[in-house]
Amino acid sequence: MSLSWSPDDLRLIDKAGELEIAVKRSDGGLRPWIPIWVVCVGGQVYVRTWFRRDTGWFGHALRSRNARIRVPGLEADVAIQDIGDTWTDITDDVDAAYRTKYGRGGAGSMVTAAATATTLRLDPGRAPKD
Template identity: 45%
Template sequence: MNNLQPAMWDDNSRNLFGDAEEIGISTRRADGTLRPFVPIWVVSVDGTLYVRSYRGVDGAWYRHATRSPVGAIRAHGQQIDVAFAPAGDDVQDAIDAAYRAKYARYGDSYLRPMVATTAVAATLEIHPGN
């Protein structure tokens, strides 16, 4: 059994990435190189960063992140190595609320897919790399 706890965000990094309008997200290939960055919305709930694939589990970046859960994110000229982990069911309502609060100005055509069952099923936590 793995007893390792994920790394925690320091306040500056959590705010830098969590408050960003969107971040670039990338996953690592088998040879360690990064795939092209994809822009994605991000929310922070209780000190943890979360992302969702609006295409659900069929989204390419999501498939890569679940197969090899390491990569990088970038925003505001900063880049950091990260690890991805499935988000628990117990936090999904809070994540929905965070998406609604942060991105409401975009209206239902953009926000609704991010809180739909398809996207909820493809929610990942992002942790800073060790």
């Protein structure tokens, strides 16, 4: 059973200019908090980095699949789903959301093909262990 975001949670996340994410280590501890841009589309929460890599917060997120996020008024555990660039119906909507929220100029690096390939969905709760 997957959990969904409440309307209040989505409002708080979407209102925030940045979301802070701390990827969970294998021992359950948190890595440092990193500020990133965030958008909400279709009742889901999405984040990206400007290019796909195995290092930094993004690489840790791909390996862990679990993190903690915070915005003013909300702190929550999340399961990380790698959407990448394969779900074009979703990634096109996420591109549009970045442009709307951050402006065409500001969102430029977040709507390139390289950035689209880094699309992650953040679901409330924890990812199941393999």
